[in-house]
Amino acid sequence: SNKRCELPAGSYRTQKKGYEEVHVPALKPKPFSDKERLIKISEIPEWSRAAFQGMDKLNRIQSQVYDCALMSPDNMLVCAPTGAGKTNVA
Numbered sequence: 001s002n003k004r005c006e007l008p009a010g011s012y013r014t015q016k017k018g019y020e021e022v023h024v025p026a027l028k029p030k031p032f033s034d035k036e037r038l039i040k041i042s043e044i045p046e047w048s049r050a051a052f053q054g055m056d057k058l059n060r061i062q063s064q065v066y067d068c069a070l071m072s073p074d075n076m077l078v079c080a081p082t083g084a085g086k087t088n089v090a
Contacts, residue, residue, distance in 0.1 A: 007022065007024060008024055008025070010024075010025040011023060011024045011025065029060070032060075036060075036063075036064070037063065038057040038058055038059070038060065038063045039057060039058045039062070039063045039066050040056065040057045040058075041055055041056060041057060041058070044058075044066075044070065045070070048070060051088050052088060058085075059084070059085045061078070061080050061084045061085050061086070061089070062085045062088060062089055065078060065089055069089050
């Protein structure tokens, strides 16, 4: 293990037999900007709504990439934590 590696505040290390666990707390999300909003499922094209069945609106990541993902022929790379909604973006 690298003891000189500086971890974020609230992190801790636990030594185990043969390995080390490093726990890093999740970041708190930044507040929404004035121009940022969650897109309602009723606003997206009818043919795409099946992927969001049971949801009222897109989540923050999905709302941020909506125009590029659904309305543009451009490629994009989405990097987000597990459970952030990347699969529905595809």
